Amino acid sequence: MRGTIGQILLYSSFFFLSLKGRAQMPVMDDPEMQNLIKRTSDSIYNQNFEASENYLRELKEKLPEHPICPLMQAMVYFWKGMPLDPHDVSFKRYFKSLKEAAKRSDKLLEMDPESPEAIFLALSTHGLLAQHYAEEKSYLQAVREAKKCYEYIKIGFGLTHQYPEFYFSSGMYNYYRVQYPESNPVYRPLMWVFAPGDKELGLEQLQQAIEKALYVRTEAITYLAHINLRYLHNPGEAIYLLSILVGDYPKNPLFQTIYVEALLEDSQYELAKAYIDELLMHENIYVRMSAEVFKGILLEKAENKSDQAAYYYSHALETSKSVYKKRWNYKSFAHAGLARIAAQKGDKKLAKKHYQEALNNTKYDSVREEAEAFLGK
Numbered sequence: 001m002r003g004t005i006g007q008i009l010l011y012s013s014f015f016f017l018s019l020k021g022r023a024q025m026p027v028m029d030d031p032e033m034q035n036l037i038k039r040t041s042d043s044i045y046n047q048n049f050e051a052s053e054n055y056l057r058e059l060k061e062k063l064p065e066h067p068i069c070p071l072m073q074a075m076v077y078f079w080k081g082m083p084l085d086p087h088d089v090s091f092k093r094y095f096k097s098l099k100e101a102a103k104r105s106d107k108l109l110e111m112d113p114e115s116p117e118a119i120f121l122a123l124s125t126h127g128l129l130a131q132h133y134a135e136e137k138s139y140l141q142a143v144r145e146a147k148k149c150y151e152y153i154k155i156g157f158g159l160t161h162q163y164p165e166f167y168f169s170s171g172m173y174n175y176y177r178v179q180y181p182e183s184n185p186v187y188r189p190l191m192w193v194f195a196p197g198d199k200e201l202g203l204e205q206l207q208q209a210i211e212k213a214l215y216v217r218t219e220a221i222t223y224l225a226h227i228n229l230r231y232l233h234n235p236g237e238a239i240y241l242l243s244i245l246v247g248d249y250p251k252n253p254l255f256q257t258i259y260v261e262a263l264l265e266d267s268q269y270e271l272a273k274a275y276i277d278e279l280l281m282h283e284n285i286y287v288r289m290s291a292e293v294f295k296g297i298l299l300e301k302a303e304n305k306s307d308q309a310a311y312y313y314s315h316a317l318e319t320s321k322s323v324y325k326k327r328w329n330y331k332s333f334a335h336a337g338l339a340r341i342a343a344q345k346g347d348k349k350l351a352k353k354h355y356q357e358a359l360n361n362t363k364y365d366s367v368r369e370e371a372e373a374f375l376g377k
Helices: 031-045 049-062 068-081 089-111 116-135 139-157 166-183 185-193 199-212 217-230 235-248 253-265 269-279 285-302 306-320 329-344 348-361 365-375
Strands: none
Touching: 031 049, 031 068, 049 068, 068 089, 068 116, 089 116, 116 139, 116 166, 139 166, 139 185, 166 185, 166 199, 166 217, 199 217, 217 235, 217 253, 235 253, 253 269, 253 285, 269 285, 285 306, 285 329, 306 329, 329 348, 329 365, 348 365
């Protein structure tokens, strides 16, 4: 799933519809339109793309020039093609839709600079662009886009009590402004231009978003679960949060994979096994690759079957060759698993090789700490 200042708004595209006040926009004045957009976003999350395309056609008829239309279309491409390959036609369509949404958002903001709707739309679209550039390691472009969002994020700090949806953007900023450069030192020289963050405040604000917000509740749950699982080492809380998403969107395989990851981290192997068996049959190759890694973890840690675990870890790495991604966290899990098995068999050279590969692919502190401890770094 994320973490730069540009990434903090990856899934926040839908919330602005709940804002009411200074700006008078057709979307905000029309409860029927708000309901249509909510149904569209829910269908996207639940992988019902036939329904979402039908809803989008209706949206485009009623709001032909509004940024929400290309932004929603971009989200369809994102979820349908996950993970997107920049060389694939689906990515080109996604990026074109996103750029159009950013253009329209900027135009909307020029018309009404104080509109909360326009502020968050511009913030969201430029944040998504920054997220793309960051993943491609185009750091200067990522920072340039993030700086476009920054002023709007700061405005949002003062709008949380009036518009609870801004608890999400404020909480994400406060937490990741501290966490991301800690985990990714390459960004530290670039962070001085941004105001300091506060991890504890960020966590509190994300919880407020879950409790009070309407349209970013799903995103707040996703990120707070992510933080608990990967940085706070609290899989129990992550399981609680992710169980909500799995219940609300039972057809979303990404929510299921993160849920299984949390279950395995918490040693809830029996419950994880049922999900793993189903995910192994999924049509999405990334989902299958993830499930192969999970199967390896299950065999290694729950059943003490290291040879079978090594098979699944190795097969996952082979499968990953067909998945576009320069770095992939679940690949690091597979390499770490193979390293542990090699070390158990006394093959330190092979263990070092796999731990180095784990370091090369991970964004997880736990994997990094395990690998560095073995390598003596």
